[in-house]
Amino acid sequence: MLEEEILDFSRRLECLPQFCVLTAPERDLLMQNSTKSLVDKGQILFQQGDFCSGLHILLSGQMKLAFASPQGQEKVLRIIRPGESFCAAMLFTKQPYAFFAQAVRNSLLLHLNKQSMHEIMASNPLFMQNIMQGMADDYQQLVIDFESVRLHSAAERIVRYLLREMEASHASSGVINLDIAKGLIASQLNLTQEHFSRILNELHRFGLIILDGRRIEIPKVDALQAYIPATA
Template structure:
């Protein structure tokens, strides 16, 4: 893992982040001065559970998983971060150590935005504070949905919900979903063992609801799969 400062391209990257799109040029420049670019190879650990945050992260490209290890040594994936997303803000504000570790699932480039820089901007620009609160509230909402899903929905319902998560209801009945990462990571994200996840995919294939082709899952009929397991 190495980090370096570029100046110009950091400003350009920050300007493209939805979170910062209402900031003026000079505000972006100040944030850029408090940011550094980090390149990581697949498998690299960005931070460990228990590390003290000095800022938060923006994933420019690549993919990162947030996870923790159970006392038995198993892994629980809490989130799979996609490009353009930020993470680590909540712990940074709380002055608490990270409760998860972050590991690159692919070669990735990130920006680390220092706490001091973001706090300065929050003091100057109330809109930024509102946007950060909205982002954190959204994440809290997702976490609550996850807990509800683990508690109240069967494994099959969780898998179907995951496959259909980005599919609008008015779309063509056939749709192809590409799994963002390997099945083990997704299974853990859904609170399932990898075997259980594979079994459910197999069952959905047997029923003619999906065709699995590597990471591509072809859904034959969105409405049929939605109605299955009601």
């Protein structure tokens, strides 16, 4: 990268919660060994079976992590939004990626070199802690998704998804604007798009949500929450 770009990306890094504990020289060092990449919509960033060479951060656009079956069936594991890093766990294992990454929209990414990451983690315990916490949260989320796919009904999975989106967007007003294509959300919940749409329409008919294109209003959070059976 050019000097100017390094400075620009170093500033962007400073704004991300996991990286704000880095000193300016640490950020610069990290950036000098990093690369940016522009990945067009539909383009693959890495394939299942590739080996990880560093941490990816999405600066703008949207990416999906997914599996493909030999029959060509695809299942979404996770959708990445700007500001999120992904595959931190891959910095610490010798195994290859078990999924692929593809751009859902034109995306700008930073690729932080694995060795520089390890060097800075070794000298900055707070940074190490942030990376580990991110990795632990990824693990926890995966456990919850796994549980959900195996135990919960389709409607319950959708209700849980809507409540989580509402919480993540701090939408106290109870309004969610879906920024992810419905097909991708459906796949993430292990549903077909038709099944997903049918249940959204049902929830709308029951008055539990108000559907308006990509805008979903939850008039009474309690009523929607009551749709989830109490845990044993």
